[in-house]
Amino acid sequence: MIPVRRAPLPLTDRRILLPRGGVWGERVAAEVRRRGGVPVTGQLIELAEPHDGEPLRAAVEAWNRGDYDWLAVTSANAAAALVSAGARPRPDSRVAVVGPSTAEALQQHDFRIAVMPARNYSGEGLVTSMLAALGAGPAEVLLPVSDQAGTGLEEALRDAGHWVSRVTAYRTVEVAPDPAHASALAEGSFDAVLVTSGSVARALAAACPVIPAETRVAAIGGPTAQALVDAGLRADTVAPMHTVDGLLDALSAAFALEPTQPFESTSPFAGLAPDDGTAPEKDPDAQP
Numbered sequence: 269m270i271p272v273r274r275a276p277l278p279l280t281d282r283r284i285l286l287p288r289g290g291v292w293g294e295r296v297a298a299e300v301r302r303r304g305g306v307p308v309t310g311q312l313i314e315l316a317e318p319h320d321g322e323p324l325r326a327a328v329e330a331w332n333r334g335d336y337d338w339l340a341v342t343s344a345n346a347a348a349a350l351v352s353a354g355a356r357p358r359p360d361s362r363v364a365v366v367g368p369s370t371a372e373a374l375q376q377h378d379f380r381i382a383v384m385p386a387r388n389y390s391g392e393g394l395v396t397s398m399l400a401a402l403g404a405g406p407a408e409v410l411l412p413v414s415d416q417a418g419t420g421l422e423e424a425l426r427d428a429g430h431w432v433s434r435v436t437a438y439r440t441v442e443v444a445p446d447p448a449h450a451s452a453l454a455e456g457s458f459d460a461v462l463v464t465s466g467s468v469a470r471a472l473a474a475a476c477p478v479i480p481a482e483t484r485v486a487a488i489g490g491p492t493a494q495a496l497v498d499a500g501l502r503a504d505t506v507a508p509m510h511t512v513d514g515l516l517d518a519l520s521a522a523f524a525l526e527p528t529q530p531f532e533s534t535s536p537f538a539g540l541a542p543d544d545g546t547a548p549e550k551d552p553d554a555q556p
Contacts, residue, residue, distance in 0.1 A: 279305030279520055282459040285449065287312040287468045296462070296512055303516065308458070310449035312471040315345055316439045318415065321353075327410055327435040328353040334360060336433070337407040340398065342366045342391065342421065346412045347373035349437035364401070366394045367511060389510040390489050395424040406430055412437035416467050418491075440467040445475040456480035460519055463503070464488045464512065466495035473499035486519045488512070 282305045286293050289309045297307035318324060328350065331339060339361065341347050347370055357363075362382035365371045367389030371381045383401045385393030402425075411422055411434045422432040452458060453476045461483060463469050469492055472479075477500060479485055485503055487493035489510035493503035507518040 279303040279516070279523070281306065282523065283308060283457065284519075285310050285453060285458045285461040287462060287464060287472065288314075299513070299516060303520065308449065308452075310445055310453070311443045312445060312475060313465075313467050314441050314443050316441050317349075318436045318439055323435050324349065324353050324412065324437055327412065327433060328355045330433075331358070331361070331410055332356050334358060335408065336361060336410040338362050338364060338398070338402070338409040340364045340394065340409055340411045340421065340425075341370050341374065342394065342411075342413060342417065344369045344373040345414065346370075346437045350374075350412055351377050353437075362401075364394060364398050366390065369511065387509070389514075390491060391418070391421045393510075395421055398425065399428055402428070402430060404429070409433070411435070414467070415439045418466070440465075442467075442471040442474060450475050453479065453483065456482040458483050459523075460484040460486050460505075462486055462488075462512075462515060462519075463492055463496060464515070465492055468492070469495035469501065470499050472496075473501050477501075484519065484522060486515055486522070488515045 279300060280303075284300050284305050284307050286296055286300075286307055286309045289311050293309045297309065300307040330336060332355065339350075341350070341363065343366065347365075351374075357377070357379040363374060363379050364383035365374065365381055367384065371384055375381065383397045385397045387393070388396070407430045409425055409430055409432045411432050413434060413436065415436045415438070422434050425432050453461065459482075461472065461479070463472060463485060465488070469487070473496075479501060484505055485496060485501060486505040486507070487496055487503040488507050490506060493506045496503045505518050505522040507515040509517065
């Protein structure tokens, strides 16, 4: 794992492929440029509403009635979907989030955050923080997630005796990449590609099954790195801080150090989106 330095190293003249556009892509591109890098947006995924929106609407109505004790949100994408579906903050219920991007997305709509991991912005970190706050008694937890999210978080909560209602808040859809971007990636024309969720990892593998060694594949955390390995790719850099800023810090440090061995470990939270600020998040998710 690449250590993160307090003063972020630059990405001077490094061509960085971003997996998403929109507001998220603009924000990340601006940060890459601030560090001296050259961002290129190559859309690999996009977000869509669930095929059937009724379960989400019903879950939001139940939350608004006070039927749940806790709301667990694993990406800014899920937060946005909840708010769009009409979710309102409740003084008698508590909200747990996977990381600061997800927290910000909810706080903009007056949700008060009760639990957030101190540093490990991942499903594993959220489980640890939630279990410490939940105590021994069974709690009703609403868990809105992507259609591609793994089951690690809900299984851990259920194993601890809590009731978890999982609902699909949004879908992650693979997008056919721009042929020019796919060709440039296959030819090693990028210095790095950012991989911010398991869904991005799978889309990247579909778009470019073999990524040249001169292109550093940077994963936002262990679960995303594992998704890359599962998809037949490698993870050259794994961010210890599971945010986009943490990913860019780790990538900056990696360019200044000798090449490292690809990620090989496994994680029970491989399918859970980190907090990627979209994400998607991911954050996370997160927050796929």
